Amino acid sequence: MQGSLGEKIGEGAYSEAYAWAPEQVVKLFKPGVSRWMPWFEVRMLRAVLAAGVPVPEVFGEVTLDGRFGIVLQRLDGPTLLQLTRTGGVTFEEAGAIVAALAMSIHKTPLPPEVLSMREYMEAELGHDDGKLPKHIATEILALIDRLPPGDGLCHTDLSPGNVIMTAEGPRLVDWSGARRGPVALELGFLHIILSELGPEIADNPERPRATNAAAQSEYARLAGMSPADLTAAMEPYLPIVRTFVVLGNVVPSLRERLIQRIEAALRLED
Structure with a gap:
């Protein structure tokens, strides 16, 4: 071109x-x-x-x-992450934007190319070079098979850094990790990104945590459910999300800590 x-x-x-x-x-x-x-x-x-x-x-x-x-x-405008850093938007406003995007995405017709979380996990495990202990791989696949698979569209990286605030409204970028699954998977990714990964690299660790709390609360309101019910629905998917993060080598310094959390969650599932 x-x-x-x-x-x-x-x-x-x-x-x-x-x-x-x-x-x-x-x-x-x-x-x-x-x-x-x-x-x-x-x-x-x-x-x-x-x-x-x-x-x-x-x-x-x-x-x-x-x-x-x-x-x-080319999208002109700051990212939602930049606006939360400068105080251009509050955590509640940022959370509301992310929650509305999550709701909209999950209602979008599913493109045929999108893999299920099990298909995606099998593909990732096929390229694993020792980042994940083999017993975890086996147990994670078994966990996926026990959980409702869901047939909605999930972006899986609804972090404020991927939301560009243009004059026409928010625009969402970075769709290479999209997959098929329940909304609990989407919200699980958001939770891990903002409450476990984000604080490790943020100048103020409470900023991503506060954005996540606001987004989860607003999504619960939009969905007509209690925050406690939303958390309970999301919880079983968190070890799956952490496994994807380990396999993707997104934050190598957190690998051992994430594996410990995966193992602890899997023990609770037994």
Whole structure:
């Protein structure tokens, strides 16, 4: 596609974002990332945009120096994370935005390419290089088989850093981890990201925790259920979420601690 690599404007665990052309950016995946990830994200973005989910438009795909990239609509505005840091929004306001997005996503028709949490887990375990003890892998698959599978769409990374606040409203980016599952799985990912991973890297550990508490409370209100019932529904999925985090090597320094929490939760399930 017509364009050229400009200034770097962002970076995630698996990709970097650069200016590309007027009103466009390129999301360039890091060396070693499977070609499946950008292929899947392109299809997800196009499907959910057509269903009315607020996401950037996809203009095409490129390959630069052997790296795969997606050319996207450039979204102008701060992330919700930046606004919580500066006080531009309160934790309650941030939580309400995240909860509304979660509710909207789970009502979105499921694109056919989306894997179930079991299919996704099997794929991740197939590429495991010793990060996870084998007995945990066996028990996690058994736990997934015991739980209601759910057939809703889950983004799985509804963190404020993936919500860009444009003049037209919030826009949600980073769809490479989407999968099929119950809303309890989505909220479980949000809980782990904001209450266990986020505090490890935040300048103020209470900020992500407060955002998570507000989002969970608001989702319970929107769903017409008590916060206690929502927590109870989410709890069995937390060891599954932690397993995905370990396999993804998202925060390597937390690996041992997360494995201990997975094992403790699995013992409670017995």
